[in-house]
Amino acid sequence: MFKAREYVKAESLEQAWQLNQKKSSVIVGGMMWLKMTNLTKGTIVDLSGLGLDNIEENEEEFFIGCMCSLRQLELHQGLNQYFGNIFKECTRHIVGVQFRNGATVGGSIFGRYGFSDILTCLMALDAKVELYKGGIVELAEFAKMPYDKDVLVGIRIKKDKRKAAYITQRRSSTDFPLIACCVGKLQNKWYVSIGARPGKACLVILDQGECSDTLELAKKAAGQMIYGDNVRGSGAYRKDLAVIYTDRLMKQLEGVE
Ligand SMILES: Cc1cc2nc3c(=O)[nH]c(=O)nc-3n(C[C@H](O)[C@H](O)[C@H](O)COP(=O)(O)OP(=O)(O)OC[C@H]3O[C@@H](n4cnc5c(N)ncnc54)[C@H](O)[C@@H]3O)c2cc1C
Known part of the structure; x- marks a missing residue:
């Protein structure tokens, strides 16, 4: 206890x-x-009195305060409209509504959990973490940093017109994910984030270049990450799923059946 x-x-x-x-x-x-x-x-230091439980939106960006609940992410119209409902998709399997009303974005990101849906989702959007002393840091960099005693103030996401899609596979609906994939597309660049490998999410950025074959691109992205075994599945299975889901999300964003 x-x-x-x-x-x-x-x-x-x-x-x-x-x-x-x-x-x-x-x-x-x-x-x-x-x-x-x-x-x-x-x-224990509680941040709930500092007005950091809001999602703010202006013409350039979204700011998600650290004390926002996962349920707020799930239901936020602006975020979901802008990013193709991925916030609904990346939160809806996390335990249950009552739980998501309690769990915060700050705790989910600061924890940098290997199974994190939230970390995987935000990474493909090129989100940034605002730290009280450390300033603004790329989320992909923050995920690699050692745990320290800073305070996470919130998350910033640029409104850069990227399209994004998210998917997970779970052994049962509210279990931890077996694999989590998020793909963002901005101009000719693909942002592929894969989490629950079972390590914490990593980001690969690929230039579309001459290649229009999404399966080839998916293999290239998924091939740059390390996969491991645990009770939910083997590393080899996870890698196969990562390729299939990345390809599927890329096709979805390209509007290909
Ligand atoms: C049974 C269970 C199932 C779960 N399933 C999933 C799942 O399927 N997918 C998923 O993505 N997540 C899952 N989670 C994780 C959950 O969604 C939250 O990420 C987790 O509970 C942490 O959020 P919290 O607000 O409870 O943080 P807390 O428990 O309060 O804190 C977590 C850590 O973050 C630190 N912290 C919190 N806020 C800040 C801040 N502002 N600045 C600095 N440090 C801070 C704390 O010191 C602590 O180390 C699960 C958790 C549980 C308990």
């Missing part, structure tokens, strides 16, 4: 960051993951 001695509702990001510098402190999102651990902490 997770235990903590003290609870602080932060009054500013600076205060949250200062408190979090102690080894025994931890920032909390929805605590849906943390509560499953056996950790004992000194202070």
